[in-house]
Amino acid sequence: MTTQSTARTFPDGFLFGGAVAANQLEGAYLEDGKLPSIQDVLPKGGLQPPTDEPTPDNLKLEGIDFYHRFESDLALMAEMGFSVFRISIAWSRIFPRGDEETPNEAGLAYYDRLIDAIVANGMTPLVTISHYETPLHLAKTYDGWRDRRLIGFYERYARTLFERFGDRVKHWLTFNEINAITMAPLMAGGIWTPREELSTSQLYQAIHHELVASASVTKMAHELDPEFKIGCMILSMPVYPLSPDPADVWEAKRIEHENYAFGDIHCRGEYPGYLLRMFREEGVELDITDSDREILKNTVDFVSFSYYMSVAATADPAKQIRGEGNVLGGVPNPTLEKTEWGWALDPMGLRIVLNDYYERWGKPLFIVENGLGAKDELVEVDGVKTVVDDYRIDYLRNHLLAVREAIEDGVDLWGYTWWGPIDVVSAGTAQLSKRYGFVYIDRNDDGSGSLERYKKKSFDYYRRVIASNGAALDEELS
Numbered sequence: 001m002t003t004q005s006t007a008r009t010f011p012d013g014f015l016f017g018g019a020v021a022a023n024q025l026e027g028a029y030l031e032d033g034k035l036p037s038i039q040d041v042l043p044k045g046g047l048q049p050p051t052d053e054p055t056p057d058n059l060k061l062e063g064i065d066f067y068h069r070f071e072s073d074l075a076l077m078a079e080m081g082f083s084v085f086r087i088s089i090a091w092s093r094i095f096p097r098g099d100e101e102t103p104n105e106a107g108l109a110y111y112d113r114l115i116d117a118i119v120a121n122g123m124t125p126l127v128t129i130s131h132y133e134t135p136l137h138l139a140k141t142y143d144g145w146r147d148r149r150l151i152g153f154y155e156r157y158a159r160t161l162f163e164r165f166g167d168r169v170k171h172w173l174t175f176n177e178i179n180a181i182t183m184a185p186l187m188a189g190g191i192w193t194p195r196e197e198l199s200t201s202q203l204y205q206a207i208h209h210e211l212v213a214s215a216s217v218t219k220m221a222h223e224l225d226p227e228f229k230i231g232c233m234i235l236s237m238p239v240y241p242l243s244p245d246p247a248d249v250w251e252a253k254r255i256e257h258e259n260y261a262f263g264d265i266h267c268r269g270e271y272p273g274y275l276l277r278m279f280r281e282e283g284v285e286l287d288i289t290d291s292d293r294e295i296l297k298n299t300v301d302f303v304s305f306s307y308y309m310s311v312a313a314t315a316d317p318a319k320q321i322r323g324e325g326n327v328l329g330g331v332p333n334p335t336l337e338k339t340e341w342g343w344a345l346d347p348m349g350l351r352i353v354l355n356d357y358y359e360r361w362g363k364p365l366f367i368v369e370n371g372l373g374a375k376d377e378l379v380e381v382d383g384v385k386t387v388v389d390d391y392r393i394d395y396l397r398n399h400l401l402a403v404r405e406a407i408e409d410g411v412d413l414w415g416y417t418w419w420g421p422i423d424v425v426s427a428g429t430a431q432l433s434k435r436y437g438f439v440y441i442d443r444n445d446d447g448s449g450s451l452e453r454y455k456k457k458s459f460d461y462y463r464r465v466i467a468s469n470g471a472a473l474d475e476e477l478s
C-alpha cells in the first residue's frame with residue numbers, strides 16, 4: 001500500500017534547477033587553448049569504441065555553442081526560476097593535456113565568466129570536477145585512471161578550481177556517475193584499453209585510484225574552505241527481483257552491491273565486506289597503501305545521484321535478457337513502460353532510491369540528474385514555434401510527486417536538477433535528437449540547423465512548478 005503525502009509544497013530553500021556537462025553543450029572544443037578530451041574521440045557516444053584522433057571526417061557532434069551563448073541561455077534558465085545550475089568544468093580547458101604544471105589562463109577566464117553569469121542570474125553553482133571528459137592525453141599516455149599518477153594530476157586540477165572559483169562555488173561533485181566505470185571504462189575512467197581486455201584487478205585498481213582521488217580532494221576542500229560541501233555522484237538504478245524467489249531477491253541485491261560499493265566507500269571511508277569477498281573469490285589483488293586507507297576516511301558531505309530508470313534481476317539463466325538502455329546490468333521489468341530508447345519509466349523508483357540511500361548513508365541527498373530523452377517535433381502554435389511535449393511534462397510531474405513523497409518520508413534532500421534543461425548532445429549515443437530540454441535547439445544529428453533556441457510547452461510548466469514551490473504539481477493537467 002502506498003501513502004499519499006499531504007504536503008503540497010517543497011521545503012523552504014529547496015533548490016530547483018538543471019544540470020549540464022561541458023562536453024555535451026559547450027562546443028568550441030579546440031578554442032582558447034583547449035585540447036581534445038576523450039569525448040572528442042567518441043563520435044558515436046560513450047558506449048561505442050573510440051576513434052584514434054578527432055579528424056574533420058569523424059568529428060563528434062559539437063554541443064550547442066553554449067561556449068559563446070551562455071549568457072542568453074542562462075537568462076532562459078533564470079526565466080524558469082532556477083535557483084541552482086549544475087555545470088561541469090572541462091579538465092582539458094584548464095590542463096589541456098592533463099599533466100602540465102601550469103593551468104591554461106584562457107580556460108580559467110572562461111569559467112570565471114560563466115560562474116559569474118550563473119551567480120548574477122540568482123543561481124547557486126553546483127560544479128562537477130570531472131564529468132566524462134578526461135583529457136585525451138591522459139587516456140592515451142597513461143591509460144587513464146589505471147595509472148596512480150592520475151591522482152596527483154587530478155589533485156592539482158581540483159586545487160586550481162577550488163582556489164580560483166571557491167569564492168563563488170561552494171558545492172562540488174568529484175566524479176560524475178563514478179560507478180559507470182564498470183561498464184564504460186573509457187568514458188568514466190579515461191581508460192584506453194578496451195573493456196574486454198581489462199582484468200577485474202585492473203578495473204578495480206583504476207576504481208581505487210579514483211576513490212582515493214575523490215577522498216583526497218574532499219580533504220583538500222575541507223582544509224581550504226570549511227564552507228565547501230563535497231558530494232560524490234552515483235548513477236542510481238534500483239534493481240527489483242523479477243519474482244519473490246529468494247534467489248532472485250539475492251541476485252537483485254548482488255547487482256545493487258556493485259553500485260552501493262561506491263557510495264559505501266565515499267560515505268563510510270572503507271571497502272565494504274561484500275566487495276572484499278568478491279576480491280578474494282575472483283583473485284583480485286589491489287595495490288592499496290596505508291596512506292590510501294587513511295585518505296579514504298575523508299568522507300563526503302552529501303550524496304548526489306542521477307536517476308533515470310530501474311531494472312529487474314533474476315537468478316534464472318534462461319531469463320537473462322539485457323534491456324536496451326540498462327548499461328549497469330539487470331533485465332527489463334515487464335510491468336513498466338519504456339522510453340523510445342528503452343529506459344524504463346518508473347517514478348516510484350526515485351522514491352525508493354531516495355529512501356534507500358538516506359537510510360543507508362544518513363547523508364543529505366541531491367538529485368543532480370533526472371529527465372526524459374525523447375524525440376521532439378517543432379511545430380507552430382499561434383504563430384510561435386514550440387514543442388508540445390506533454391510526455392515530458394508528465395515525466396517531470398510524476399517524478400517530482402515521487403520526490404515530494406520521499407521528503408515526507410523523512411529524506412533530507414537539498415535539491416533537484418533536471419538533466420539537460422536545454423537540449424544537449426547525448427552522452428550515450430552522441431545524438432542531439434535524444435532531447436531532454438525545456439528549450440529546443442535547432443540542430444540535427446548531422447550538425448545542420450540554425451542553433452536557434454525555442455521554448456517548449458514544458459518550459460512554462462517547470463516555471464510554474466518552481467514559482468509555486470511544487471504546489472502546481474497538484475493541478476490537473478489539461
Ligand code: BG6
Pocket residue numbers: 021024132176177306369373419425426427428429434
Ligand atoms: C548520465 C550522464 O548518464 O545520463 C549524462 O551523467 C547523460 O552525461 C545522461 O547525458 C543521459 O544519458 P544520455 O545517454 O541520454 O545522454
